[in-house]
Amino acid sequence: MKARVKWVEERTFVGESGSGHKLVLGTAPGPEGRTPGPSPMELVLIGTGGCSAYDVVHILEKGRDAVEDCVVELEADRAETEPRVFTRIHMHFVVKGRQLS
Structure with a gap:
């Protein structure tokens, strides 16, 4: 890549x-x-959510679950000083489908 x-x-x-x-x-x-x-850090957060959502949908579909929608809402905190790395990332997944466990 x-x-x-x-x-x-x-x-x-x-x-x-x-x-x-x-x-x-x-x-x-x-x-x-x-x-x-x-910003570059926003792209890192979006990429983290995209990779995670991709994996969730892929795993559910592999298990033959009928996934109709998947949204991941992300909230992150960053360090106050340089380099302002992420210190916490919270991901909330909302997955919809038929007969999901």
Whole structure:
């Protein structure tokens, strides 16, 4: 697996996956105070949720459970000092389907 991240300006970057998907990320406020995309740490949190939700759905489908929906709501705390790593991540899964145990 490969990826590439290119600095554009200020605190704005463009990330490209090895499969060719691109996304803008950054923390520099632009017009109307909005950032150009999610921050790198937001992407880490989203990626954590995506990997976890993928695994939950995959495991349930492998067990022949009739999954109709899966949402993972994430809430994280970060260290107050640099490097501002995650100190806690809480994941709440809401899985819907037929006859799930």
